[in-house]
Every structure is written in structure tokens, then in C-alpha cells.
Amino acid sequence: RGNVKLGEHVTARTWIEKPPKGAQFDRRVEFVNAAGKTIVSANTTWAMLDRASGRLMRVRDEVAAPFLEGQE
Structure with missing residues (x-):
């Protein structure tokens, strides 16, 4: 859509x-x-991983809340 110039x-x-x-x-x-x-x-797809085990983990509400559209 455009470029960012120096x-x-x-x-x-x-x-x-x-x-x-x-x-x-x-x-x-x-x-x-x-x-x-x-x-x-x-648009990117992200996943939460448990640092210790390397396994997928559920995204907690308090982690997602600051990024939900309409929330400031």
C-alpha cells in the first residue's frame, strides 16, 4: 500500500x-x-507456549485483554 521513507x-x-x-x-x-x-x-497467527515444557498453553484472559479491539 505504500513505503516508509527514511x-x-x-x-x-x-x-x-x-x-x-x-x-x-x-x-x-x-x-x-x-x-x-x-x-x-x-495478520499473524500466534500461539502461547509454556516456557518450561515447550508445550502449548491456553491464553489467559488477562494476557489477551490489552489487545482486544475496542479496549484501550
Whole structure:
């Protein structure tokens, strides 16, 4: 949608649109230029892992809450 040039300021925003299902959730990110135009938009799928065991673990509500769309 566009490029970011050296010295140009952009604003990044990240959120999840739906509460996680088990260990997995989709995360959205957008970069917007000073004119308000979205120049980069992406969707990624994330999963929570238990650090000690390396196994998948359920995403707790308090971990997801700050990223849910509509919550500030």
C-alpha cells in the first residue's frame, strides 16, 4: 500500500479481533502515515507456549485483554 521513507513518522497499532481459542489467536497490525493512510497491514497467527515444557498453553484472559479491539 505504500513505503516508509527514511525520516518519515508512522504510527503502529496492534490488536486482536476475537478472544483467543485455547493457545491460538490472530493478531492484526497496521502502520499509518502522518496523513492517516494505512501503508502496511498484516495478520499473524500466534500461539502461547509454556516456557518450561515447550508445550502449548491456553491464553489467559488477562494476557489477551490489552489487545482486544475496542479496549484501550
